[in-house]
Amino acid sequence: MGKNPSPALILPTLAVPIATVADMVLVQPFSAGVLALCCLIFLVIQHRYIAKGIRRTSFTLALVTGLALVMIDDPMTALEKGLRIGALIASLLISVSLMSKASLRVPHMRKVMSDLYAVPRVQRPLTLGIAAQFLGGFLGLAGLTMMMDGAAQREHLSLREKIADFSAISRGYAALALWSPMYSNMSIVLTLYEGIAWADVLPYALTISATFIGLGALLERFSPGHATSKPMNSASVKVVLWDSLPIIGLMLCFLGFMVSLSNLLHASISAIIIVSMPIIAWLLNVWKPSDSTQRWRSGSRQLRQDLLSQGAIAGEGLLFLVSGCAGTVISKAIPMSLIEPLAQLTANSPVVSCMVVMVAIIVLSGSSVHPMLCAVLVGSSLTPSLLNLTPLAHLCAVLVGWGLAIIVTPFSVLSIMASRFSGIPVLKISLHANLIFVIICLGGASMILGWTLAG
Secondary structure, eight states: OOSSOOHHHHHHHHHHHHHHHHHHHHOOHHHHHHHHHHHHHHHHHTGGGSOHHHHHHHHHHHHHHHHHHTTSSSHHHHHHHHHHHHHHHHHHHHHHHHHHHHHTTOHHHHHHHHHHTTSOGGGHHHHHHHHHHHHHHHHTHHHHHHHHHHHHTOTTSOHHHHHHHHHHHHHHHHHHTTTOTTSHHHHHHHHTSTTOOHHHHHHHHHHHHHHHHHHHHHHHHTSTTTTOSOOSSOOOHHHHHHHHHHHHHHHHHHHHHHHHHHHHHTOOHHHHHHHHHHHHHHHHHHHSOSOGGGHHHHHHHHHHHHHHGGGGGHHHHHHHHHHHHHHHHHHHHSOHHHHHHHHHHHTTOHHHHHHHHHHHHHHHHHTTOOHHHHHHHHHHHSOHHHHTOOHHHHHHHHHHHHHHHHHHOTTSHHHHHHHHHHOSOHHIIIIIHHHHHHHHHHHHHHHHHHHHSOO
C-alpha cells in the first residue's frame, strides 16, 4: 500500500471512534445520525473484508429487526441504542488493536511468553489463568492470541495436556471478561444500566474472577490423566514473575491512569480507552521503531500502516452493529406475557434469578446466536425490576453469563481460535472441555451475587 497511505483509507477508520466519543458526550439524535453515517462509510469502503457468512447472518438479523420495528413503540430510540452499542465495540476494537499490535513488537513480551510455557505442568493452569488477566486483560484479544500461539508451538505435549493449556487460557478469558475495560463486554453492559460505573462493578467482578481462576486450576489438578508427562524444559514461577514485573507494572499504571482520567473528566472509561490507545500505541512504536535512525517518522509510519490494516475488522463491526440493533429492538418486541411467568417464578430468590439470567444467555449462545446478541437480548428483556434484582446484581449476572457462553459455545470467536491453534475439534475444545467448569461457575457466581447484592 506504499509508505504514505491515502487519507481516503485512513480517515473513515478514524471517523468511527471519533464519532463514537462525540456521541457519548452529546447523546443527541443528530450525533447518532453522524455516527451511523461514519459506520456506513467505513463498512462500504472496507466491504471486501466482510465474509459471505457474516453478510448472510447480518442480513437475516437486519430483516428480523425490520419486522420487529413495526411491533414496538418508539423504534428510533431502540435503534439509536443498538447503534451506539455496536459502534462502541467497533471503536474499542480499532483502538485496542492499535495498542496490541504495538505491544507485540516489544521483544520482552515474547520472552515472558516463552517463560510461561516452561513452568512445571502442575503449576501451569494457575499460571496461565493469571497471565491471561494481564496479557488478555490489557492487550485485548491480541494478548490471548499470543498465548494460544505459544501453546500451539509445543508439539511434544499429549492431547490431554494440550487441552488443559488451552482450557486454562479460555477460562482466563471468562474471568477477565468480567472486569477488563478492554473488552466490549463491560462497555456494552454498562450502556444498559444508567448510573453504574466500572468502578462499582470492579470489586464483585474481581471476586468472581478469582473464583473462576482458582476453580479452573483445581479442576485440572484433580482431573484424570493430570501431569502425565514432564516438560522438556522448566522455569520456576519466580523467574516468570520476575520477568513479568516490568510489564505488570506498566499495565497497572496504565489502568490507574485511565481510571483517574475517567474520574477527573467525569467521562466513561470506554471513551478514555478509545482516545488514549492510539496515542500510547504511537509512543510504543516510537520507542521500538523499525528504523531507529528515524525514530519519530518510523513510529508514525507504523501507526498509519496499523490503521490501514483495521479494514480486517469490518466483518466483526458489521455483525456487532446489526446484533446491537437486533438485541435492543427484539427485546422490546417480546410480549410481556411470555416473560412475566418466568420472572414470577424466580422473583423471590435472588440466587435463582441470577442463575436464570446466566443460563438464558448460555443456552441462546449454544443455539448459534451470537453471544453479544444473547447478552443484550436477555439483559434488556429479563430486566432487574422483573426479576426483583438490584441493577448491579443483574449487570454482573449478564457479564458472567456472557463470559461463560463465549468459552463453552463452539460458535464463538474464542472457541474457533482455540480450535485453529490447537488442531483440536472445536466441539471438544469448547463444550466438552469447559462444560463442568461452566456448570460449577454458574452455581458459585449465582450464590455470590444473590447473597451479596440481594435487593
